[in-house]
């Protein structure tokens with residue numbers, strides 16, 4: 001595991017400009033030396049040399065919102081209830097697809113039966129070819145809302161227990177979902193969103209008290225408003241965030257994970273699979289809300305981390321480049337979209353040794369055949385992916 005990426009343009013993920021004609025030496029899974037290509041002193045005969053000319057080296061990408069138990073596509077929700085052996089095998093395949101697209105770290109934010117925790121362990125043990133996975137276990141939602149395969153609670157004690165159970169099972173973070181009532185489930189006089197401000201405050205307190213982060217799904221105006229003011233670590237989707245919500249997020253240092261690939265894929269399937277009108281309209285509403293929210297979030301100084309929601313929406317796995325392209329379409333500079341996918345993602349996930357390229361850091365690297373700072377679509381042109389200093393694609 002002794003490697004030299006030679007004579008490459010280096011973008012280190014910190015936000016500093018890219019530097020041309022650099023070399024990066026990797027030893028035992030970590031970055032050992034960085035310097036001008038002409039100054040490298042080692043012996044080429046004893047090192048695996050990777051040609052970096054006309055290429056750009058960036059930190060391994062991080063997808064802060066994936067679900068490996070579903071493949072995405074037009075019927076993504078039904079896929080979460082496939083037979084367990086099918087889901088388990090598929091999760092292994094999809095994690096590898098993700099890794100090959102340059103995702104060396106992924107935050108898995110919900111799987112039935114906590115499959116993602118087992119997947120994360122297998123990845124950590126080197127048993128499967130997968131990103132470094134931080135898993136939330138199973139989603140926590142109020143009964144009568146969200147999906148049937150989430151962990152559901154009614155009373156506040158059940159919520160505390162649900163969080164405790166996930167953490168005892170080995171979850172790396174907590175994922176809660178705010179949503180309106182499912183059809184026919186709403187009791188008389190119940191509020192629109194039963195997972196209210198008080199219950200969310202309890203969830204935030206329980207997760208933080210135990211030393212874990214909490215991610216919150218919010219995808220309608222009321223949920224967005226509740227989540228933005230609650231002090232969660234990340235707000236997922238947030239298609240209907242208003243100016244006041246974004247202000248609160250900036251103040252609370254709540255990170256936005258916009259998952260724009262969701263509506264992008266939905267709009268595609270609306271045409272390709274001939275969806276009913278209501279679903280087409282939902283996709284269009286999400287697109288409009290999302291673009292406005294992301295554009296305002298950039299201006300409000302809200303920290304943004306990249307997440308695709310591959311599997312959890314119609315978006316398929318292995319398409320992280322598309323999410324970055326959508327960020328740029330919403331007004332982010334290519335540099336900022338790359339920061340959202342590397343160092344900002346690392347700080348959200350809690351990966352201090354990943355997300356930037358520096359001496360002593362873990363050697364998770366992506367080599368591209370073009371310059372993503374000029375055109376973000378260069379993320380599609382992968383020449384090589386290195387994880388812990390090993391070439392994996």
Ligand SMILES: [Zn+2]
Nearest residue numbers: 065109309312
């Ligand atoms: Zn999701």
